[in-house]
Amino acid sequence: MAATTVFALSSGQPPSGIAVVRISGPAARNSLLFLTGRQLPLARRATLRRLIDPGTNDLLDQALVLWLPGPDTVTGEDMAELHLHGSRAVVDAVLDTLGQIEGLEPAKPGAFTRRAFENGRMDLSQIEGLADLLAAETAAQRRSAIALEEGALGRLVTDWRKAVLAVSAQIEAQLDHVDEEDAQQSPDTACIAVLVSEARHWLHAPSAERLRNGIRVVLAGPPNAGKSSLLNALIGRDAAIVSPNAGTTRDIIEAPVTLNGIPFLFIDTAGLHEAGHDCIEVEGMNRARAALESADIILWLGAKETMPDDSRYLLICAKIDLAPVDPHNLGVAVSSHTGEGLPELHLRIGALAHSLVPPSSSFAINTRQRKHIGEFAHALARASEETDLLLIAEHLRHARAALDLLVGRTGVEDVLDALFAGFCIGK
Ligand SMILES: Nc1nc2c(ncn2[C@@H]2O[C@H](COP(=O)(O)OP(=O)(O)OP(=O)(O)O)[C@@H](O)[C@H]2O)c(=O)[nH]1
Ligand SMILES: [Mg+2]
Structure with a gap:
């Protein structure tokens, strides 16, 4: 103390x-x-x-x-x-x-x-939850942060540690009686397999960084398709310049917005086309492609045939006030001018975002936590592939060490320093 x-x-x-x-x-x-x-x-x-x-x-x-x-x-x-x-x-x-x-x-x-x-009143994951809670601006961020702060990850880790210790104890007992034929039985591999699949499930849990910075929705397609107009219509303000000239948007435009309690970052991009005329245009397209790579959801305002086969893409049929919708086009039909189709598009974006935010009373996993959960899963997977009891025991020790790092029983000083640097005085 x-x-x-x-x-x-x-x-x-x-x-x-x-x-x-x-x-x-x-x-x-x-x-x-x-x-x-x-x-x-x-x-x-x-x-x-x-x-x-x-x-x-x-x-x-x-x-x-x-x-x-x-x-x-x-x-x-x-x-x-x-x-x-x-x-x-x-x-x-x-x-x-x-x-x-x-x-x-x-x-x-x-x-x-x-x-x-x-003094052992909070573990590291709870402090991370508290930091997230203090920074929370949306309902989704608050829910995830509270679950973490209230100890949800710590309890999961306690359960995992208990299960690993039980298998470890079994193996130690077998090692003690290694000369006695009848004591030679394989360790509880079923239990290890369950833990591995649980840990892998958490590896795919929603990302805390995404929840903090907003789900990235990129609007992309050919020049003049109506991307900037749609961005403005979706977020309800004139964030991007619109003009009848192709090539109006040259840089990336990012607009944070909260929809139904979920934080989003809408990103407008330069129109993609074959031959860039000048170096600014080429650079604009490079930035657009980079934005596409890091996107969670992509609103594609191009032809259906040009849309990559990728589950992040949502086909948009824009400017439907100008021409009747092609019945073969399966995209979401919208008009930024009349507002037609926008409620439907908001719903579709919300549905796609659903799997990217944690379910209620659960929490998102940050990069540090994901790393240690990955180490835990890896050590257990190696244990389950091994037949030598001594090596199994060693892998299980590594698995437990990963859990200790996860909740900060060991090796936390620099993590804490970084976290507290962002805290207020008096917290
Ligand atoms: N009638 C109609 N016109 C639209 C609609 N959406 C955009 N436009 C017009 O289409 C033109 C291009 O719109 P932008 O939103 O600038 O298109 P963009 O895809 O961002 O274009 P670049 O930035 O040049 O690639 C403008 O003149 C808009 O007014 C729409 O829903 N209906
Ligand atoms: Mg534009």
Whole structure:
């Protein structure tokens, strides 16, 4: 446990209705005594107290104070909370006074969460969930982040670890009796196979980075097809320039938008055609192709015959106000000018996006987590291919090590530093 005690304003910048100052560490108790000049309030009971600077006898504020003795607190340490009037002057005065107390220091970003981690109150995946939750802007992001923060991945890992330990124990027992003929039986390969398929399932789970940055919907096709007009119509604002000239859009235009609680990034591209006339046009097409590679969904405004056979593509029949729809064209018929077909297109995009966001009460997997789940699956797969008990035991150890990395039992310092760099002070 850290010997220092930290304090910070945990609520938003003043002025605000109420400002919450949190204190965590062994001197939390003394801080309350120092500021109130009275005995501690009852544990976990909001109590009105006058806060006084004992040096000057200055009344700083009348505040609700909470005394939260550890270890049953978010950080696992003794804590105190001061619910102040949310003015700059009150907050500054209280923080200044706290700074005079021996053993207290201002908290660095994420300091409270780091203590929670160090005291075993949260695992690494929960901290990642918390970071996602603090950054969440859409319902889909919030749902995934809460599931992670609340420990869903940690529980999965606990189950996996138990299962692997059971097989490991079985093998150790067999190794102990390796001379006795009847003790020679194969380990529980069925159990390992189930774990491998579960882990592989999670490898294909929706990506947390996609959920954070938005599902990438790229509009592509030949020049003048109506891509920019459709982008504007879909997102409801004039993000891209539209003109009757072919080759209007030359660069990539990215427009973030939330539809039905799901974050999307709509991406308009330069028209694709055979011969680029100048180097700007050629570069525009290169960028369009790069956008297509990283796309999750592609709205193709070209002829059906020119559409690649790829499940990410959705054929769009644009400008249907100009000409009747060809019955052989199976695309979604839309007009950016009249709005016809746009609700249907929104629904189709929503349906395609469905598999790219986690189902409710589940969560998306980030690159770091995916890496360790991959290592876990790989080690188990190797164990199941092996017949030598010693080697099986070794692969199972690797599988468990991958789980430890996944929830941060080992090797986490740099991950934590990177995570907390993005945290607010007071969290
Ligand atoms: N009637 C009609 N005209 C449209 C529709 N959509 C686009 N247009 C017109 O078609 C022309 C080209 O539209 P854009 O949206 O600029 O086409 P684009 O595919 O982005 O073109 P580039 O950026 O040059 O590749 C413009 O004159 C638009 O007004 C539509 O639904 N109906
Ligand atoms: Mg355009």
